[in-house]
Amino acid sequence: MLIFIENTPRAYAWGSSEALAEMLGRAPSGAPEAELWLGDHPGSPANVAKAAGTSLTLIDLIASDPERYGVRGGPLPFLTKLLAIGAPLSLQVHPNLEQARAGFAAEEAAGIPRDAANRNYRDPNHKPELLVALTEVRALSGFRPLNQVGADLATLITVASEHAAQLTTPAEHTAAAELRSGIELLEVLHEHLSRTQRTDAEFRAWLLEVMQHDPRVPLAITAVRAAAEAGSGSTLDAALASGRAQVLRELLQAYPSDPGVLVSLLLHLLVLEPGQAIFLRAGQLHAYLSGVGVEVMAASDNVLRAGLTSKHVDIAELCRIVDTNDLSDPYLPGIAIAPGVTVWRPEVEDFQLFRARLCPAPEEWDDPPTEPMPRAIECPASEIEIAAEYPLVLVVTDGRVRVDRPDGEISEVANVRRGQSLYVSAGEPIRLTGSGEAYLATVGVAGTSAG
Structure with missing residues (x-):
């Protein structure tokens, strides 16, 4: 169905x-x-x-x-x-x-x-x-290499210290003292990075604990904020890894005093x-x-x-289950299995995800087109068949896709436009035609997961 x-x-x-x-x-x-x-x-x-x-x-x-x-x-x-x-x-x-x-x-x-x-x-x-x-x-x-974390901490310390040195008036005395206290914690973390006897995984676990529980953390966040604001468009943006300074500013705006701002420095930034x-x-x-x-x-x-x-x-429970090892490659490549069809198959039995990109056969094109072609027009397929051994959840993300099951017990056809979704019961394969893009989730290749 x-x-x-x-x-x-x-x-x-x-x-x-x-x-x-x-x-x-x-x-x-x-x-x-x-x-x-x-x-x-x-x-x-x-x-x-x-x-x-x-x-x-x-x-x-x-x-x-x-x-x-x-x-x-x-x-x-x-x-x-x-x-x-x-x-x-x-x-x-x-x-x-x-x-x-x-x-x-x-x-x-x-x-x-x-x-x-x-x-x-x-x-x-x-x-x-x-x-x-x-x-x-x-x-x-995922956790990035600690040498990258150390380089970014050093930059934050330098920029925040330069800002603190400019706070010289009596009215700025308290702010300068708080800023220096926050810089001290960043310096402690940076020093431990270069001198620790722990493994990288052990050190990350220690960092997570410090960033959550050290009483200087609010002041350290203040130091990071000072660096992010003082370095806008100049020192910080040039020195930190691409996009990292902007992310810090966004996190500080959304969560001004949250320890997660510091924790974010430990992780890969992906685009x-x-x-x-x-x-x-x-x-x-x-x-x-x-x-x-x-x-x-x-x-x-x-x-x-x-x-x-x-x-x-619950930082204690999180630290018990978190994987503190390096993540060398955060991306999962798709596999092109047929013209117009890409599948992502992670190492779990619960699911896999297909992407189908369709365009009409040339003889079916309007001349000129009566409506704009979707971006999926670049795809190489005018007809795609997807197996349905298990149920599928299909969502169209571009254009309009015709779904039918030509070998089913009864004739079934659905015309699915962008933003609409289908539940496809298990059975004979389905055929996709039309002009657009659809994603189809189903059970992983190894069958259902135990539990």
Whole structure:
């Protein structure tokens, strides 16, 4: 079955006020709209569109005939989202499967309500994530080499010290003293970087603890702010890694006294062009900063935060599960498997993500075109076949795509425009034609994940 699904965007504060509305072809609501969930996760299950005046969620649909609509008689092991990031998200990590099961069991035994603000584990599942950029997406992801961190700390110390030296009037005495105290902590961190006997992983764990608990941290953030403001457009921007100074300014504006501003210095700063992807493994510290993308993840809501948030932060538990090793390559390349088809297959069984780019066969083109061709016109395919051994969640991100199942028991056709989504039950392959771009999430190549 080809079933149109829809949902109401989640109005998180970090969402964009325009991007999802533009994608869905409607006027902005005026509120931030952050995530559109396209799955059967209980937190925000998608609705079956045009369900004869009744409210029918994807949970209801799968429960009505699990063998027909579910995955091996159960719910989907993955969740698909459209993300519209208008402001930085929290610094966060997700547990692996063993950690999630143990943490969930412990909090259940402790009687902590699953919707409690201080709950870390809301389900017993892991939450690996894949994001493919639709626009430029910026993100902090994974630990970068410590020599890069040290170089940036040295620059911040120099610029902040120059600013402190200019505060000479009696009225500026208190501000200068506070600034020097903050610089002292940055100097301590920098000195330890060059003299530590710890391994890099051990040192990062120590840094996370210091940045969260040292009483000088608020003053250190003041020093970073002084450097960011004093160095705008000059020393700092030239000396720090590309874009790092601007990110510091944005984080300071959004979270003026949050230790996560310091923690951000430890991480890679990524700029994804449209079509580039990152995969977030268990324990990988990360934060999305801006942009629009398609995300698919294991069906879980387990998040442990390290900062850049007003929500619950459990630094002790985060430090227990975070992976403090270097991340040499944060990107996940797509694999071109057929003309017009790219697939991202991370090392998990829960999901994989296809991108299909279509253009009409030349004999079908209007001359001149009656409407603008989508950007996907550059693709080499006029017809694409996608296997549907397991259910698919399809979302069109550009143009208009015709979906049909020519070898199915009954004739099925759906014309899906930009911003619309389909739930495709398992069965015979589907065929895509038209002019546009679609993303299709389904179960990973190894089948369903245990648990």
